[in-house]
Structures are given as structure tokens and as C-alpha cells.
Amino acid sequence: MEHKTVTLRNSGGLPKIELRFGNALFAKYEVSLFDQNGTNPQPVTPTPQFNSDDEPDIFTVGPSVATLAQRILFWQAAISVFDDQPGQTYLMRAIITQDGQELAVFDRRGSITNTVIDQDTVRFVVE
């Protein structure tokens, strides 16, 4: 299975992932770190998170940068509309940063009627 890649600096700090959901829709989400074979998931978010609470939707990934090499970051969200308005769309945006520098932005968007579950992955490359 092909995954997008993000290159981390080995000398840098731990990367962070921030999830944003557009159009003020509700989202319940989780982030996991898989091994390089895409198995053995380890939770980055200890429990499912919500975009409706006061907690920031930013999470630090991994125990050390070196151990992240070739590992796969996976995130998924269950998104719900609030009303029956026709023509609604959703956006799930993941922003990966290292030491405050934005490394990559991944958008998943589409139409939504009631709910959508969307997922995305990225493989870490360490240099």
C-alpha cells in the first residue's frame, strides 16, 4: 500500500500533527502510529478526541525522531453534519510540523449528507 511521505530532520524535535475540520462540522477522531509494515498500531491520541471541546487538536508523535523512520502515521475521523441543509461538504485537514515549521498539509474533502468516516496516512522519512 502506497503512503505519502513527510521528511523529518533527525536533529529536530518531535513532529506534531494538528487536525482541523472545516465548515464547523462535528468530528470525532483518533491518530495512531503504525510500524513500517502497517501493523501494530500505537495510539497517538490516548482516546478518541473531539473537535467540539476546549482541548487543542494538536498531538506530539513518537518517543524520538529516530524511531519514527519509515513508520506510518494514520488518522481517521467520523464527521457529522448539524442540519439537513443540502449541498454540504466536509474538509479534514492534517498539518504536520516540526519545531514549529510546517512540513506538510494533507486535505481530504468531499460531500456529506449525514456522516462520513475519512482516513489518511503518511510515512515518515528521517534524514
Add this chain to the structure above:
Amino acid sequence: MKRRFIARLLILNLLLLSQAPIVLAQTTSDATFVTFTFTSPCEDCATQNSAAGNVYIVDVPSARTPSLTKSPSLRDFNLQVTLKDDRTVYTFPFKSGTSPRAVWRQGATVLQIFFVPGVGNVAATTSETGSPSLPSTTDATSASSNGNGNGHVGDGSTGSAPSARMSSLSVTSAVTPSQSPTPNPTPPVVDPAVLRGPVGQAAVDLSVPESPAFTVLGITPETVIRPTSPRAFATSLLNGVDQNGNFQSGLAMDFVPYLLIAGDDLTLRKYQTSRITRLLARTQFSFATAKGATEDDKSLRLGLGLHMTLWDRGDPRLDQTLLKCLSRLVLPRIIDLNDTAGNERKRQEAQEVNDALSISCREKAKEDNWNASSWIIGAAPSWISMDGQTKNLGWNGGGFWTSVAYGFEGVPGLEKKSQLILHGRYRNREVVPDPATTGAFLSQDSFFLGTRFRTGSPTFNGSFEYTFLRSRINGLKFDNSSRLSVLFERRIAGDTWFNLSLGGETGREDGRNNGFVLTSFKWAFSDRQSVRAPQ
């Protein structure tokens, strides 16, 4: 005591009904109807009287194929079925002199279209005082519609079920609560016939139209473009303009500028914590063009609408109960990213669960917030070009609407079961049917004020409505009139309810001030109360 009360109601009702024995016999023995039966509640179904006249339309999602039956008395039933996108449209003509009336039953799984004999017969069952009224140009379905002829199930304003002698007499939709003061998409233009027709015939719509541009042009577009990005918006506009730079007719668009520009960055927290953001996110524009009424008419009409929710205590994004309910959404458990098929199956299974949960949560929130306080305004200027060229557009009147609802939040005894609505609207150069000449139209300016209070309990419902209309047909004097009506609904036993409505009109220039007393029993047929009982 209770028996004595019931006996009194029965006697009162029989006395009043005795004034119209012919109608009773007619409606009970010769009922003519078509029945659509669905396997589950059809929340997205709509009924409509065609603007073309004497054609009735039932519009259902294609996924919900109903079974159809008709009464033996209905002969020459000519049904046409049309597939339109993901909708199936059933169209059938009805005889002139009858009025189709949609009635939903059994939890919105059964839709019956009754063909009620002419309006005059219906009116005859009322006990009127004062001078007789003109036959109304309003079609009878208005009593069971959401205001634009579309009887959407579950919108809280769908017509109630009939009593055994046809609910057309009970006019119970007059007090059916809705989600907010503006729950209905594209409510109708205020036709003076509704306000001045036979009293008690239909509830006056006190909502702000969702798409004022459509309302001001008097159209119900079949297809509405809802662009979700600036590029889509620009493309839609360009497609609506011909090679000479003139707007083409039949364009209908709804859009929220803020979401077009900044929707990607609008997080739920930002919405919840910023009043300005909420105001911008709930400011919607509509845009529509329409051609002249006849083939020979080259004119082009253009409307621009604004709909703003200034304040809403029932905003679902701020509803902590709804947010808590939605927090039960499920996520699939993914343990091997290489198992693509298995993961997809898990995703689909979880999404099915989530869809049902989301719908259930939102329905519950709607029920809880049906009477939430809010303030909504709408405005729509319009223009006309007699030769169809955009450069020759000139002022063609407009409209302004406002509705304030108060849900008595924090008031013991009234909270959750009462609502007060104040509504005002002004229309300039509104085109209305000429009551004196069929097919002719007049230009009218009007100012309308309305208020409605409604309250309910498991055994008793009531509503009070007052409306004032100041209008002037161009070239004539102003006509001021007002109407007052009160409706009571009491459960007598089981599913049997007794309805009593009374009221009257004053101040009409034509002297046709009507008073009315209207009673009816509802039983078994009825799934809904006029006013929601407290949860």
C-alpha cells in the same frame, strides 16, 4: 365531571355540524383518494400543487418506492412517473372543482391524497357570521403544506391528519409547531387570498423565507445551485450569462459567502466562540432569474435575497446535548493498514451506525429546540428588464421580512411547550392575482404584522393568532384589515381529540368581515397533535 364535559362537547359539535348535513354525507361516503404506502417514514417526501393548475405532484426519493392504491370512486386516474436525479416524481391530474389535500398517517409511512370537493363546500361546514366571503383562490392544500405547497414530512408544519369527516375542517396545521420561526424553505408570497379568504382556512405563514430571492420572484426552482467554493461560484455565474452578457432565465443560486471564502478554516470551536463568525456563517444570499409569464413575454426578472440569523438559542452547533449525543459516533478499529478490503468493510459498517446515530441525535435536538428563541431577517430587492437585456434592468419592487421567536426559556410551566412569534413583512410591487378577473394580476404594496402564541400539554393544546394587513393595489386606496383566531384542542379519550377554533376579521375595505366558529373531532386517523406535548 369529565363525562359531562365530553357530553357538552359532543352536543356542541353536533349542533354545529347539523348546519352542514350535505357535506357530511359527501365526505364520509364518497371519499376519493390515492394512497401511497412506504415501508418506513418518508421524511424527504414532498407534495405540491402544480403551478400549471389541476395537476398534483408527489415527489419522493427514488430509494423509497411506495405501493399505490386508489379508492374505487376515483376513476380515470392518469398517473405519470418521472425519474429526476435521485427523486421519483408522481404526477396526476385532478378534476377542476376539487382540491387535493395531502394527509400523512401512521408515522409518515402512509400518504393519502384526498380530492376534496370545491372550496365552497368546505367553507359551508363552518358557521360564519357576517357577510359571505369570496371563493378563495388559495388551493386547499395550503392547509396541509409547509407554506409553499410542499408538504414535507417532519418539518413540523405538515398538515395534520383528518378527522373522520376530513381534517380540512379542523385546520389543525394552524398551530403545529415548527423548529424555529423560519423552518420552511421558500415560504410563499403572502397572497391576500390567504389573509382575506374564508377565515380559518389556513394558518398564516410567519416565517422568513430561506431564499428570499425565490420568494420575491414567486418561483420554486426545480434545481438550486449551491456552490461550495469561490471557483464553483464563479463558474455558476458565468454559466448563467449568455454570450452577450445577459443573464439567462431559470438561474437559481443559494450561497453563504463566508463559507465560500473561509469555510475551510471555520472550525467548530471558532464558530462556537465567536459571535461575529456565527453571524457571518449564517448569512445566506440567494439569487434567481425568471422569465416573463408567457411565451411572448421577453422580460427577465432578477431577484437578490439576503437571509440572516441574528440570534438563535436553538443553534445546533451550540447545543451541548446534541454534541454529547454525537460524541457516541463510532470509529472503525484498524489494526492492519494492508487489509484494504477489510478496513473498507469496517469503515462502511461504522458509517451506517453513525448515519443512524446522527439522524437520531439531530431529530431529538429538533424536538428539544422546536420553540427556541431566535431572530431572523430577510430582504430581497428585485429588478425587471422588459426586453430581457441585463443593461435595461429596472427596479421591480422587493420584500423585507423579520421574525422573532421567544421560547420562554427559564420560565416554569411555559419552557419547552410554548412559543411566541412576532412577524413583520413589507412587500413592494408584489404581483398578486386579480380576484375579479381569472388569469389577471395586479401590483400591490403591503405591510403585514402577525403574532402567534401557542402552548401545549399532553391533554390540551391552544394557540392564539393575530394578524394585521395594510395593503394597496396600485391606484387604489389603502385597505387595513386584521384577523384574530383562537384554537383549542383537547384530548377527550385515547386518540380522540376535540378541536374548537373561533375568530373573526375586522376593518376590511370591502366590508367582508367574517366571523367563524369551527369545531371537529379527530380520532384514530391522527398521528400528530397540533401542538407538541412536552417531553
